[in-house]
Each structure stands twice: as structure tokens, then as C-alpha cells.
Amino acid sequence: MNTITTESELDWVLVLAPFRKDAEYIAASLREQAIEVKAVKADEDLVQHLALSPGIIVITHEALSSDVVGKIAEHLAEQAGWSEVPIFILLERSAPVARIRNRLQASWPDARLLFHTRPIAPLEFVNAIQSNLLVRLRQRQVRDSIERERELRLELNHRVKNILASVSSIFQMTRRGTVSVDDLASDFTNRLQALSNVHTAVFEAGGEEVSLTDVVGLTVSPYNSDGVSRINVSGPEITVSREAGTTIALCLHELITNAIKYGALSEPDGTVEFVWTIAEAGGPHLFLNWIEAGGPPVREPTRQGFGTRYVRSAFGSLFGSVPDITFAPDGFRCRVRGPLSRITPQKHVTSV
Structure with a gap:
């Protein structure tokens, strides 16, 4: 299969040729083929051009002064491990090739050295x-x-x-409410199955869309049983894309995990409200609100954990705006809004 590469994907070429009009000729031949070129003189600010990270360096024999070789060596030493910068050295026929090669290989060990004798055919x-x-x-x-x-x-x-933390929490919550081993096994299995159903709803949906109500309900159902709702959810019926459903489910998972470890769900009487609404101002917008209550006093952490970073990044990418996360003393809160069109076509919205 052929690979199509756009010009913007390719690196640019730095040409260092101080004599005559070599730099102009080399640059012109490359630009004719839509290759981006920056041509400089040896006495110009080479460091400034190297700082722009050229993909290839073309240098003529006359430019190989000790100062230039040293500056390029410093630039190559700063390259990441994956980077092997190709350097084309254009030599005169009378140049001592072996000596120059040995010198440059010692000075530029992390470069891809390509030697050519002038004159070289433009096409080649x-x-x-x-x-x-x-x-x-x-x-x-x-x-x-x-x-x-x-x-x-x-x-x-x-x-x-x-997931393991959630499974452990589900087990502890289930154990507190059962009186026999059989009841424990049955209830625990059912809750794990409910947790597994989220993947079924999101990743194995029959089409490219999934009900937001189903995604949210299946995500929180392991924590609500026996008529006791620790996480209360409400909102209109909305059909979202599989990608949006996945993101929302994973963000919910992070919020639930955080609530289990540090927030409202770490206390027996703690509860969570997760509500989504649609507002028409400025076009249909979806609002998601996560509000915790009844947990321990909340204090803002000194550093941002992976879960918080993920929620900020994932929700921000999905909705086009960074969520508002508040460490209120009476309960952690997370609120995000964005155009409904980013997660589902307007025709899939049903008002309630």
C-alpha cells in the first residue's frame, strides 16, 4: 500500500555554504521540489538556526571550520535518543575524504553522515x-x-x-449488607457483572451510538443496591457517540474512585448527585454536574493526581472547555459544559 506524505509532515533543511552562491543554488534546487530550506552563511548566527531543529543539515567543505563543527556537535549532543540527524557533506574532488570523514565521525557520533563529491547532479x-x-x-x-x-x-x-480498588470497595460494601456467604457471593457477583456491563454498553454497542442513561446507570449501579442509592443520577435521554460514552464512563469511574478513596463514598452516609441537563442558550449545550455531600471535610490536595488530570484532559477534549473542579469544604464538585453537537447530533436529543 502506498503512503501519502504531505509537505507539512516533512522536516526542513538547513544549508550552510559560505562561498560564492553555493547556498543560493542548493536552496533553489530544493525549493523547486517544495522542500523547505533555510540557507545561512558560516559567519551568521548558526546556533540560532540550529535551535529551530532542522531535519537535515547540508554543509559544504569550506564551512567545516572548528567553530562550526563544535557548534553542530553541541546541537547533536542535545538530540533525543530517537533522533539521528542526517548531515550531507559536499566535498571538492581534491578534498582528503578519509581524514574529513574520521574527523567528523569523531565529532558527530550521533549523526547520519552522507558524503558527496561536487559537482553532484541536482536530481541525485x-x-x-x-x-x-x-x-x-x-x-x-x-x-x-x-x-x-x-x-x-x-x-x-x-x-x-x-478497577481493583473499585472491586475491593464493592466487596466491602456488599459484605456489610449481607448475612450469609451465599448472599455475599450472589450480590458481589451481580455487582461485578454490572461493572462489566459498562464495557458492553460502550465498547460493544450495536452501532456507533449509545444511551447516556445506560452508560451512567451501568457505571454507578455497582454502588447502588438493596434500595439504597449512594450515587443518584438524573437527566434527559440522550444518545451519544461511542467515543463520548467511553470518555464519560471513564471520567465517572475516576470520580467514583476518588470519592471512594477520599470523598463522600468513603463515609457510610455520604452521597453523590450526578445530574446532566440541556440548555438552549447559544445553541444546545450539555451540562454535567457531580456533587458530593456527607463525606469528610474536603481540602484541596497539594498536587494534582492522575485521576484529576485525566478528568480535566478528557472532559476538556470532549467538550472543548476545561471542567470546573471545586474542592468545597462540604463536598467535592465537578462541573463541565459544552456544545451538544460535540458528542451527538441534535436529532438524537429527546426532551423530558
């Missing part, structure tokens, strides 16, 4: 530059993939810990 030179721009693109893609994998591992680890 441009093709070599384009090939190495693609190499740089692949390097960045590998970097992004590794970083994303690292984030996913951290997120998975956090999710597993929170």
Missing part, C-alpha cells in the same frame, strides 16, 4: 535529500509510537489499580 542530490527527509519522518513516527505506547502502559496500569 534532491532524491537523496527527499529520501532522508522520509527517514526523519519515520524517526518521528517511531518516537510518537513509543511515547504513545508508554502512555498507554501507564494508563493501563492506572486503570487496573482503580
Whole structure:
């Protein structure tokens, strides 16, 4: 399968050629192929241009002064582990290639050195530059993939810990309300099944949409049983996208976990109100409100935990506005609003 690469995805080329009009000729040949170029003289502020992070450096033999080699060496030393900057060295035919190669390999050990003897055919030179721009693109893609994998591992680890904490809480809540082992086993199994049903509702929905009422109800149901509602929910029937349902369910999970550990659900009489409403001012907007009461006195933490960061980031991305999180003394609160169109088409809203 062919890969289509847009110009904006590719890096740019820094050309360092102090003699005659070499820099202008090199830059012109590259720009003809829509390659972004910045051409500088050896006596100009090279450090300033290197700070802009060129993807490729093209340097002529005449520019290889000790000062220039040293500045480029410092720049390369600051590169991340994934980065192997291609450097094209354009040499005269009479240049001592072996000596120059040894010197530069010792000075620039983390660079991809490519030596060419002048005059070099423009087509050959441009093709070599384009090939190495693609190499740089692949390097960045590998970097992004590794970083994303690292984030996913951290997120998975956090999710597993929170799920285990929830399972433990469900067990303790169930144990307090049962009088026999059979009742404990039955009630605990039912609550775990309800927790599992959230994944069924969100990830295995028949289409690309899911009921917000179902998502919220299945998320909180493990904590409400035997006619006792620790988490009270209310709101109009809304059909949301699977992605929006997933985000809301995961944010609810974080809020519930936090309430179990530190907030209203850590106390026997603590309760939570989770209410969503729709307002028409300025177009349909969805409001989500999480309000805790009856828990221990609330104090704002000295540092922001992963759960709070996730709720801020996830809700902010979903609704286009950062949620208002308040550590009120009488109970933690979280409120977020955003255009209804960001999570579901208008036609899927049913007023109640």
C-alpha cells in the first residue's frame, strides 16, 4: 500500500555554504521540489538556526571550520535518543575524504553522515535529500509510537489499580449488607457483572451510538443496591457517540474512585448527585454536574493526581472547555459544559 506524505509532515533543511552562491543554488534546487530550506552563511548566527531543529543539515567543505563543527556537535549532543540527524557533506574532488570523514565521525557520533563529491547532479542530490527527509519522518513516527505506547502502559496500569480498588470497595460494601456467604457471593457477583456491563454498553454497542442513561446507570449501579442509592443520577435521554460514552464512563469511574478513596463514598452516609441537563442558550449545550455531600471535610490536595488530570484532559477534549473542579469544604464538585453537537447530533436529543 502506498503512503501519502504531505509537505507539512516533512522536516526542513538547513544549508550552510559560505562561498560564492553555493547556498543560493542548493536552496533553489530544493525549493523547486517544495522542500523547505533555510540557507545561512558560516559567519551568521548558526546556533540560532540550529535551535529551530532542522531535519537535515547540508554543509559544504569550506564551512567545516572548528567553530562550526563544535557548534553542530553541541546541537547533536542535545538530540533525543530517537533522533539521528542526517548531515550531507559536499566535498571538492581534491578534498582528503578519509581524514574529513574520521574527523567528523569523531565529532558527530550521533549523526547520519552522507558524503558527496561536487559537482553532484541536482536530481541525485534532491532524491537523496527527499529520501532522508522520509527517514526523519519515520524517526518521528517511531518516537510518537513509543511515547504513545508508554502512555498507554501507564494508563493501563492506572486503570487496573482503580478497577481493583473499585472491586475491593464493592466487596466491602456488599459484605456489610449481607448475612450469609451465599448472599455475599450472589450480590458481589451481580455487582461485578454490572461493572462489566459498562464495557458492553460502550465498547460493544450495536452501532456507533449509545444511551447516556445506560452508560451512567451501568457505571454507578455497582454502588447502588438493596434500595439504597449512594450515587443518584438524573437527566434527559440522550444518545451519544461511542467515543463520548467511553470518555464519560471513564471520567465517572475516576470520580467514583476518588470519592471512594477520599470523598463522600468513603463515609457510610455520604452521597453523590450526578445530574446532566440541556440548555438552549447559544445553541444546545450539555451540562454535567457531580456533587458530593456527607463525606469528610474536603481540602484541596497539594498536587494534582492522575485521576484529576485525566478528568480535566478528557472532559476538556470532549467538550472543548476545561471542567470546573471545586474542592468545597462540604463536598467535592465537578462541573463541565459544552456544545451538544460535540458528542451527538441534535436529532438524537429527546426532551423530558
